[in-house]
Amino acid sequence: ATDLQLHGQSVLVTAGGTRERLDPVRYLTNDSSGKMGYALATAARDLGAQVTLISAPTMLTVPAGVAYVGVDSAEAMRTALLARYQTAQMVIMAAAVADFRPVTVADNKIKKTTADYTLTLTKNPDILAELGQQKHQQFLIGFAAETQHLLTYAQKKLASKRVDMIVANDVASAHAGFNHDTNEVTILQPNVEPQTLPLASKQVIAQQILQIALATRRNQQQK
Numbered sequence: 122a123t124d125l126q127l128h129g130q131s132v133l134v135t136a137g138g139t140r141e142r143l144d145p146v147r148y149l150t151n152d153s154s155g156k157m158g159y160a161l162a163t164a165a166r167d168l169g170a171q172v173t174l175i176s177a178p179t180m181l182t183v184p185a186g187v188a189y190v191g192v193d194s195a196e197a198m199r200t201a202l203l204a205r206y207q208t209a210q211m212v213i214m215a216a217a218v219a220d221f222r223p224v225t226v227a228d229n230k231i232k233k234t235t236a237d238y239t240l241t242l243t244k245n246p247d248i249l250a251e252l253g254q255q256k257h258q259q260f261l262i263g264f265a266a267e268t269q270h271l272l273t274y275a276q277k278k279l280a281s282k283r284v285d286m287i288v289a290n291d292v293a294s295a296h297a298g299f300n301h302d303t304n305e306v307t308i309l310q311p312n313v314e315p316q317t318l319p320l321a322s323k324q325v326i327a328q329q330i331l332q333i334a335l336a337t338r339r340n341q342q343q344k
């Protein structure tokens with residue numbers, strides 16, 4: 122049916138901000154609420170997809186009819202994605218993946234000292250770039266959350282991560298980005314003029330992102 126454009130297809134959606142542990146009671150994270158990812162999972166489900174939502178912890182309710190895989194760290198998210206990537210038709214990386222993690226995780230609670238405490242961080246794997254390297258049939262969508270130079274940085278990600286689409290998000294805006302129920306994004310695709318989706322609910326933005334992705338994928342397949 123024309124209204125079930127993802128009928129039976131496997132769609133992986135990541136959401137939330139990853140948690141990078143320092144010790145048994147502490148972690149580093151970010152302001153991602155998971156709302157955009159959950160809205161995308163819902164919208165893909167409504168188009169008939171078999172959706173797997175791979176999510177870092179959030180305050181949200183898992184949408185009905187969506188398979189849920191709870192993860193914490195970037196490394197756990199990577200493992201969950203790679204295990205399902207080969208058979209996926211579409212992957213949407215809406216998660217705010219931590220760029221760094223503590224180099225060691227203490228077995229016990231780190232004790233207070235009188236001196237300053239220095240935390241050393243190491244680079245996390247760039248999951249989206251890795252998926253881009255391994256891409257064959259998958260339509261790959263990444264996000265770019267920035268507080269400045271949004272389109273310049275987003276354009277770089279489109280090329281360097283070998284994705285089909287970047288959804289650029291100004292997280293410094295008053296009505297868009299982290300923890301808001303609304304969003305305003307610009308869609309970047311290779312060889313296509315950037316397309317801005319005006320301020321709307323994350324549910325509506327999610328539906329529009331999927332419609333644009335499906336139209337692009339149809340064009341790719343006709344070539």
Ligand code: C5P
Pocket residue numbers: 195214215216217218219220245246247248249250262263264265266278
């Ligand atoms: O490079 P940057 O973190 O801004 O790229 C954002 C995009 O890359 C998002 O789609 C995010 O989910 C993904 N990402 C990732 N692994 C990382 C960092 C970001 O997959 N370590």
